[in-house]
Every structure is written in structure tokens, then in C-alpha cells.
Amino acid sequence: MAVAKTWVFAEIIDGKPVPAVLELLTKARSLGGTVEAVAFSPQAEAAATTLGEFGATTLHAGTDAAYGELVLGGPAADALATLAGEHKPDLILIASTYLGRDVAGRLAARLDVPVIANGLDVSGDGEVSVGSSIFGATQNVTTAFEGGKPAIALIRPKSFVAESGGGGAATVSPVAATIDDKHRGARLIEHRTEESSGPKLEEATVVISGGRGLGDPKNFEVLEQLATLIGGAVGASRAVVDAGWVPYSMQVGQTGKTVKPEVYIAVGISGAMQHTVGMKGAKTIVAINRDADAPIFKLADLGVVGDALKILPQVIEQIKARKG
Amino acid sequence: MNVVVCVKQVPDPNSTGQLDPSSHLLKRDGELVLDPGDEFGVEAGLQLAEKHGGEVTVISMGPERGLDAVRKALAMGAARGVLISDDSLRGSDALSTAKVLAAAIGKQEFDVVITATESTDGYTGVVPQMLAGLLDIPAITFAKSVSYEGDTLKVERQTETGIEVIEAKLPVVLSVTAGVNEPRYPSLKGIMGAKQKPMERPTPADLGVEGVGGASARQTITAVEAAPERAAGEILQDDGEAAKRIVDFLSSKKVI
Ligand SMILES: Cc1cc2nc3c(=O)[nH]c(=O)nc-3n(C[C@H](O)[C@H](O)[C@H](O)COP(=O)(O)OP(=O)(O)OC[C@H]3O[C@@H](n4cnc5c(N)ncnc54)[C@H](O)[C@@H]3O)c2cc1C
Ligand SMILES: Nc1ncnc2c1ncn2[C@@H]1O[C@H](COP(=O)(O)O)[C@@H](O)[C@H]1O
Numbered sequence: 001m002a003v004a005k006t007w008v009f010a011e012i013i014d015g016k017p018v019p020a021v022l023e024l025l026t027k028a029r030s031l032g033g034t035v036e037a038v039a040f041s042p043q044a045e046a047a048a049t050t051l052g053e054f055g056a057t058t059l060h061a062g063t064d065a066a067y068g069e070l071v072l073g074g075p076a077a078d079a080l081a082t083l084a085g086e087h088k089p090d091l092i093l094i095a096s097t098y099l100g101r102d103v104a105g106r107l108a109a110r111l112d113v114p115v116i117a118n119g120l121d122v123s124g125d126g127e128v129s130v131g132s133s134i135f136g137a138t139q140n141v142t143t144a145f146e147g148g149k150p151a152i153a154l155i156r157p158k159s160f161v162a163e164s165g166g167g168g169a170a171t172v173s174p175v176a177a178t179i180d181d182k183h184r185g186a187r188l189i190e191h192r193t194e195e196s197s198g199p200k201l202e203e204a205t206v207v208i209s210g211g212r213g214l215g216d217p218k219n220f221e222v223l224e225q226l227a228t229l230i231g232g233a234v235g236a237s238r239a240v241v242d243a244g245w246v247p248y249s250m251q252v253g254q255t256g257k258t259v260k261p262e263v264y265i266a267v268g269i270s271g272a273m274q275h276t277v278g279m280k281g282a283k284t285i286v287a288i289n290r291d292a293d294a295p296i297f298k299l300a301d302l303g304v305v306g307d308a309l310k311i312l313p314q315v316i317e318q319i320k321a322r323k324g
Numbered sequence: 325m326n327v328v329v330c331v332k333q334v335p336d337p338n339s340t341g342q343l344d345p346s347s348h349l350l351k352r353d354g355e356l357v358l359d360p361g362d363e364f365g366v367e368a369g370l371q372l373a374e375k376h377g378g379e380v381t382v383i384s385m386g387p388e389r390g391l392d393a394v395r396k397a398l399a400m401g402a403a404r405g406v407l408i409s410d411d412s413l414r415g416s417d418a419l420s421t422a423k424v425l426a427a428a429i430g431k432q433e434f435d436v437v438i439t440a441t442e443s444t445d446g447y448t449g450v451v452p453q454m455l456a457g458l459l460d461i462p463a464i465t466f467a468k469s470v471s472y473e474g475d476t477l478k479v480e481r482q483t484e485t486g487i488e489v490i491e492a493k494l495p496v497v498l499s500v501t502a503g504v505n506e507p508r509y510p511s512l513k514g515i516m517g518a519k520q521k522p523m524e525r526p527t528p529a530d531l532g533v534e535g536v537g538g539a540s541a542r543q544t545i546t547a548v549e550a551a552p553e554r555a556a557g558e559i560l561q562d563d564g565e566a567a568k569r570i571v572d573f574l575s576s577k578k579v580i
Pocket of ligand 2: 330331332333359361362365383384385386418421425438439440441442443444446447448449450451452
């Protein structure tokens with residue numbers, strides 16, 4: 001049995017859907033029913049072409065300028081709840097980004113339906129069910145929705161590979177919902193982007209991540225050097241993000257980014273399960289750690305027991321020498 | 325400013341979790357501790373109340389055994405606690421949890437409700453927004469810094485791409501990240517005093533909530549299986565050759 005109507009919540013940044021939205025649309029197409037997108041952004045309509053190409057036939061678009069000036073999760077969830085009441089989707093897929101989580105929780109409360117979080121897969125055979133993994137991705141669980149529609153699933157980015165469906169632009173259907181005054185009390189005053197040079201963490205073919213074992217924030221410069229040399233991106237464990245060594249945008253793991261590079265190099269990272277869920281999908285893993293018992297070695301294709309601060313500069317020298 | 329902080333009792337985060345093979349519920353028979361993430365919430369609440377006048381109430385839903393975990397928040401300085409324990413609440417999903425907490429919060433006077441961004445054992449990360457939806461107030465999530473001036477709460481929040489600066493009128497639900505502050509250690513005096521502080525123990529019926537708990541959960545785990553393990557790799561001791569091995573490896577993967 002297919003899912004008759006699947007909605008994908010389309011988060012829009014700078015007039016473009018974020019990559020995870022295209023991944024969800026790709027998956028939604030395979031569920032067999034109608035696929036539609038819902039977006040709340042003054043620039044939502046600009047996304048109709050891309051959303052259509054990846055599978056949405058209709059784009060329900062809320063384009064009130066206020067969506068760009070408020071904490072978006074609240075008004076978006078309330079409008080989505082009203083809209084879902086009218087159009088009765090069977091399943092709403094939401095990427096577990098910051099905004100996605102804000103929307104999903106409030107939406108579930110408004111509609112009085114459950115939400116399944118941390119999803120990695122979704123299936124529409126019989127009851128809609130969501131696959132996820134627990135305990136540091138050592139066990140896979142399948143959770144089925146039982147009654148209560150729509151089913152709401154929060155899916156981690158990078159769970160599916162986005163593929164164009166070759167469709168034309170989605171038909172834009174304007175959303176009329178008004179924004180309640182209580183939401184106007186929470187305003188977005190400023191957005192400071194944390195810029196980084198080089199490839200994006202989520203897109204890089206090599207990711208070099210540092211942890212507390214680097215000992216000092218200054219030592220991240222060595223990772224930066226290596227990254228520049230081989231065209232990689234630098235990531236980090238939460239321990240060093242919380243300590244303020246590097247910005248949050250570099251965090252890999254359960255509460256950070258999910259990366260799936262060709263090679264992931266973990267330097268001075270113990271391999272706590274909350275870290276490994278964000279990098280376990282890498283093709284190959286290299287780990288450098290002083291402690292032979294560090295759990296990260298269980299995942300490593302190549303593990304080196306030793307002092308990262310000694311080894312990394314040698315690695316850099318040798319690569320330079322090879323490059324000539 | 326009166327603050328309600330939601331705190332969860334969780335199994336010791338340093339031990340690996342286990343599912344009960346028959347019920348598929350998380351085994352929680354070991355010792356329960358105050359979720360380390362919630363210590364940041366308690367600290368944030370205390371700082372707001374100390375600076376702007378008012379009191380902190382901590383609210384937790386969880387088993388009796390977790391009483392000491394909740395008392396830790398009182399030892400840190402919260403004025404009173406509310407612990408909702410009931411057998412029927414076992415196996416609650418996030419929405420059930422939020423309904424119970426929201427009902428308990430509704431009985432308090434509050435300007436701000438604080439949670440952590442996600443619990444250490446459940447990590448659905450949706451309870452804060454559900455609370456905001458049920459209380460019908462805005463949620464500001466992933467706060468990295470919080471201050472209050474005039475009648476405006478100023479919050480810097482994390483996003484994937486950087487920091488958003490938010491200004492909000494009260495009341496709001498606020499979820500705080502680890503790193504928002506440096507949680508204080510309970511003092512000896514605080515620990516002694518915590519036992520004397522009021523601890524309410526309402527039942528779900530006292531709070532007027534129905535249709536919550538495991539029996540009315542509308543999601544069930546239908547399968548659990550071991551994830552495929554990665555094939556074992558090569559682990560070597562650095563004897564001066566390790567750097568070369570790494571470079572060879574990178575070059576065999578064609579990244580250099
Ligand atoms: C709800 C929740 C969510 C979380 N989310 C995340 C997340 O998204 N991402 C994340 O990363 N973590 C997350 N964590 C934290 C996680 O549990 C770990 O605490 C964290 O990953 C540890 O970081 P670390 O490996 O850098 O530090 P540590 O665990 O302290 O490890 C440091 C390692 O460095 C090694 N070392 C020391 N010196 C050297 C040296 N000279 N050379 C080589 N090695 C050395 C040590 O042997 C050690 O293994 C989360 C935790 C919770 C509770
Ligand atoms: N049973 C509970 N009692 C009190 N607070 C809770 C409970 N469950 C969740 N919370 C709060 O909500 C946050 C997010 O939880 P979760 O959605 O489970 O990841 C937690 O960090 C707590 O602050």
C-alpha cells in the first residue's frame with residue numbers, strides 16, 4: 001500500500017531549498033502517492049522550479065514578509081497545522097535541521113499526533129514506519145505509526161541521495177494563514193554567518209576532525225593546514241565546540257552535522273557514540289589517538305596509536321614532499 | 325522573573341543503554357542521574373532568577389527512584405520541585421511527556437520555561453517545541469547565551485550556519501545548549517537544604533491529563549536488529565612510520 005499523499009517541509013535559505021529537502025522529495029517519490037512541498041519564506045516561490053524538479057507537484061507557499069523576520073518555527077508550524085487540516089496529507093517528512101525540529105515538535109502538539117525523530121529511512125508498506133538507529137548506531141530499530149494522521153517523521157540529513165525526477169516547476173498554491181501576534185513577539189534581529197574557507201563540511205571528500213586530544217585551540221591550525229593541502233574540510237567534536245575552541249558549525253555528530261566523505265580523519269577524538277553517529281557513514285575512517293583502547297579504533301580502517309601533535313606535522317611534510 | 329526548568333532523570337550517560345527485549349522500552353533499572361544537559365538549564369534559570377528576582381521551580385516526569393536526581397537541582401538552588409511519577413507513564417512518547425509537563429507547568433507562575441535541547445537518553449529533541457505548542461507560546465531553541473533587559477529576553481541561538489540573535493517578549497520556552505553557561509556544583513549547604521525544600525508529587529489525574537503514557541502511545545517499535553559492523557581495520561603503534569602509512573593510505577584512496 002502506498003502513501004496517498006506525502007508532504008515535504010521545504011526549508012528555504014536564500015531562495016533555495018536546503019539540500020536535505022531534495023533528499024526527502026526523492027524519497028517521497030518512491031512512496032507511490034502525490035508529493036507536495038510546503039514552504040514559509042518571503043522567497044518561497046523562487047524554489048518552485050527546484051522543488052518541482054525533485055518531485056513536488058504543488059508548492060504550498062507562505063510568503064508573508066514576516067516569515068523572514070520572526071523565529072520561523074512557531075508561525076510555520078501553526079500555519080502548517082492549519083494547512084494539514086485542510087489538505088489531509090498522510091505523511092509529513094521534515095529534515096532534522098534546527099528549523100525542522102522546531103516545526104515538527106510544535107506541529108505534532110497542534111495536531112495531537114506523534115512524531116518519530118532521528119529517522120534514517122521511511123517506508124510506506126502497510127503502516128508508515130521509520131527506521132532509525134540507537135546506541136551509537138549499533139542497533140537499527142523500526143518504529144511504526146499507529147493511527148493519528150498525518151504521521152510526522154523527522155529525518156536526518158544525508159539519509160537519502162537526492163536525484164532529480166525530471167519534473168517541471170511545482171504549481172504554487174498561496175497559503176493564506178495569518179501570523180498570530182504571539183509569534184510576532186519573538187523577532188530575528190541579526191544572523192551572523194560563521195564563514196569557513198574551502199569546501200563545505202557536508203560536501204567535502206575528506207573531513208579532518210579534531211577533538212579534545214588536540215590539547216589547545218591553537219592546534220586546530222595544524223588541521224586547517226592539512227585540510228588546505230588536500231582540499232578537505234575541518235570538523236570537530238562537541239567537546240571542543242562546547243569549550244569554545246571552534247564554532248558550532250564545525251560540530252560533527254548527533255547534535256551536529258552528518259558527514260559521509262570518502263575519508264574521515266579523526267584526530268584526538270575518543271569516539272563517543274554521539275560523535276560516531278555523525279561520521280559512521282564515511283567510506284573509510286582514519287583515527288589518530290594516544291589511547292589504544294579509544295572506541296574510535298573500532299571504526300577505523302587505519303588506526304594509529306600515537307601523539308597526534310607529532311604525527312600530523314609529519315603527515316603534512318610528507319604530503320608536501322610528494323607533491324614536490 | 326519566575327522560571328520553570330524541566331529536568332529529566334536519565335541512566336548514567338557513561339553506560340551503554342539497553343532495550344528490554346520484550347517491551348522494546350529503554351531499560352532504566354540502574355541508577356538515575358540528573359541529565360547532564362539539564363544542569364545547564366537549571367543554571368540558566370538560577371542566573372535569570374537571581375539577577376531579576378523570582379524563583380526557579382524544577383519539574384520532572386519519571387520514576388520515584390529518580391527523586392535524588394531532581395533533588396540535585398534543588399541542591400543547586402532551585403526553590404521547589406515537582407515530580408510526576410506514575411506507572412501508567414512508563415513508555416510515554418515525546419508528546420505524552422510534553423502533555424504531562426505542560427499540565428504541570430500550567431499550574432505554576434512562570435515567565436520562562438527552560439529545557440535542554442535534547443535529552444541524553446531519548447534525544448528526540450522535540451519536547452521543548454511541543455511544550456511551546458501546548459502552552460501556546462513561542463519557543464526559542466538552541467540558546468547559546470541568554471540575557472534579559474527591560475522587558476525583552478535576548479538570546480543568541482545556534483543554527484547550522486551560524487548565530488541568530490533573537491529578541492523576545494515573555495513568556496517563552498527556551499531550550500539551552502551545553503556550553504550556555506558553567507553549571508555550579510551544589511554546595512554542602514545546598515545539599516543539606518535540598519531535603520527540606522518542597523517537592524510536590526501530583527499524579528496525572530491531579531494534573532487533569534488523560535490519554536497519556538505507554539498504553540496510549542501511537543508509535544511502536546516493530547523491529548530491532550544489530551546494525552552491520554564495519555570490518556575490522558588495521559591498528560598500528562606509531563614507531564615513526566605512522567605518518568608514512570597515513571599518507572600512503574590517503575594516496576591509495578586518491579585524496580592526494
Ligand atoms: C545529548 C548529547 C549529544 C551529544 N552530541 C554530540 C555531537 O553531536 N558530537 C560530538 O562530537 N559529541 C557529542 N556529544 C558528546 C560526546 O558524548 C563526547 O563527550 C564528545 O564527543 C567527546 O569529544 P572528544 O572525543 O573530543 O573528547 P574526549 O572524549 O575527551 O577524547 C579526547 C581523546 O583524545 C585522545 N588524546 C589526548 N591527547 C592526545 C594526543 N596528543 N594525540 C592523540 N590523541 C590524544 C584521548 O586519548 C581521548 O581519546 C553529545 C553528548 C550528549 C550527552
Ligand atoms: N520526562 C521529562 N521530564 C522533564 N523534562 C523532560 C522530560 N523529557 C524531556 N524533558 C526536557 O526536554 C528536553 C528534550 O528532551 P527530548 O525531546 O527527549 O530530547 C530534555 O533535555 C528535558 O529538558
